[in-house]
Amino acid sequence: MSSPAASARLVEYDQAPEEVRAVFDDIKRTRNVPEVNNFRKALARHPDTLRRTWSTLKEVMAPGAIDARRKEMLSLAVSLANGCASCVASHERAARKEGMTEAMDAELLAIVAQACETNVLAEAYPVPLDG
Amino acid sequence: MSSPAASARLVEYDQAPEEVRAVFDDIKRTRNVPEVNNFRKALARHPDTLRRTWSTLKEVMAPGAIDARRKEMLSLAVSLANGCASCVASHERAARKEGMTEAMDAELLAIVAQACETNVLAEAYPVPLDG
Amino acid sequence: MSSPAASARLVEYDQAPEEVRAVFDDIKRTRNVPEVNNFRKALARHPDTLRRTWSTLKEVMAPGAIDARRKEMLSLAVSLANGCASCVASHERAARKEGMTEAMDAELLAIVAQACETNVLAEAYPVPLDG
Amino acid sequence: MSSPAASARLVEYDQAPEEVRAVFDDIKRTRNVPEVNNFRKALARHPDTLRRTWSTLKEVMAPGAIDARRKEMLSLAVSLANGCASCVASHERAARKEGMTEAMDAELLAIVAQACETNVLAEAYPVPLDG
Amino acid sequence: MSSPAASARLVEYDQAPEEVRAVFDDIKRTRNVPEVNNFRKALARHPDTLRRTWSTLKEVMAPGAIDARRKEMLSLAVSLANGCASCVASHERAARKEGMTEAMDAELLAIVAQACETNVLAEAYPVPLDG
């Protein structure tokens, strides 16, 4: 996109209602950061959406069968496929913090680009699934 | 999609021109399979595209800074985001063969769905990038 | 898409673990239906994803500032834009049950198609936002 | 997108050919505004496209079985799903003018994000349609 | 997509209202075919949408600065990028009738796949536009 809308209004901690502060506090504690990022401050205009998406994110991104680094790398890959530049920037930073090297980043990008190309070809060539 | 086109014509090894056979042989050797899959047989109608895409795939998917299992999982995540059901089926099978467990598969899917939701919200809320 | 993957495995109530049954029961109660649909039975392979997506859906689709019919119509519009045919079929049925008439359905479809056309043109023609 | 192309050239009323002026006049009359927006001025480089898209828009967005507010809200939902930020900004403003409240806006956004997540999951889990 | 909705209801000429018959007659005359295709019969449930989309299609696809063959090939390329398999099948047939050869078809497909890959990389690497 090229004509960005005026920036969304950000809700700062000081003016935030109680329920928003509770989520902000949980984000800061969980991520061990001094401040929530601007995207969460924008979501805070809609406290229910802020709470729900943070709760999902926290649960989905917690290390489990897949570790934190690979979870960030999967999120990065999806954000690249979806063309969300701010998401790409954010997940790239997070993945780097979790140990993704420059070489891994390069290979990830090559895989995403290759998959996008192949997805188009596969849609174009409907074939019976292999047995 | 709902009204699938008639299936693409498949090029079988026996009727394939020399250059297609060379790619088919390389695929079978590299993947250690007795037969190439239907998608490659369909691409074989266009020998240049078959050769080029196989060459890229072989290079991109070879284990490097990222191992084979994680490369398949990244391809699976992108195919899910792109909504390519045949690609999903194919990469899911390959990732399983490389050791992706049912639990990893479940977590991967949750991450993809979560990222797609967040990508939309991030596009909707343009904010200044965090410093 | 044209080469549908083999159908996902469905989890029936009788074989479902306790946590899945609890969600199935809540779905049936909330929607007043005798049986959950196949999509939820497929999600049930991943109990956490089933629980989380149902909880989000229940909260998001509950009548609020927007009534149930308009919420279904918005979901239908998005599913159309995303090209998800099974989602379209499901939301169309739900919107009809909530009172969407054939005429509304026709107007909705015309709006979605028109918006998709305009979105492409707007991306192609970057202009300064109007004051 | 992140490297916006140079802005499209805008056609101002004074320099516009007769057929473009006729469309501009109709837009101003229909919407009761003193000036057409920049997007229409950019489309005016291609008078046929300007005329055709305006004619479609005028017909599709006229209140019918669905009222003006809900039509703008549907356009907003589709623009969000398509990630067109300038379209989002424009339809959000229009929907507000037609009476969409902050609370409705928040619920609409939550529905769009939720639908995008579910669409991906539904594509990933092909199931037989429910009877 | 993998769980196709039940087929849309088709409106046959004999049961069609007057305004639909007029469009059907114009399609048959313009394309010199004995019968409209199923897609138009489905659109006919919404006579206004049928009329409007046919009118746009007729105007947009008429040979002008770009000839009929290249117009069909452009439509085919877009349908491939959008992953609409029934559209691909339909435009491929039309482009063939207008003289697109097997070799052109192969090159077109390679360009679409290559562009989809590059589009993703370009979104990932925001750079200042070249002077």
Added chain:
Amino acid sequence: MSSPAASARLVEYDQAPEEVRAVFDDIKRTRNVPEVNNFRKALARHPDTLRRTWSTLKEVMAPGAIDARRKEMLSLAVSLANGCASCVASHERAARKEGMTEAMDAELLAIVAQACETNVLAEAYPVPLDG
């Protein structure tokens, strides 16, 4: 997209490793330009991806059954459908250099917009393929 990531780091010829210089030299020779564009300089951070994508581009875009102008126009159409503004700007410039007139550009845009609208309608109305 609206919050562009900080610009990608560009690799200039003077600091580039041998393998990158070789590709840069080939690009300059093939396109007869004094300097590679910023996108290639950004890709150069990942020399393998630079080499592979340039090699594919060079092969795919070489005049064959389709001439250079029509190849650029197809790439432009796909970039429009994918909403990649920097790709649109770049392919539009290239297509103009190959002889695409203002009138052709206008018709191309109208076709892309029309196809995107029809693709959505076709996904919404699954019909049996015509015989």
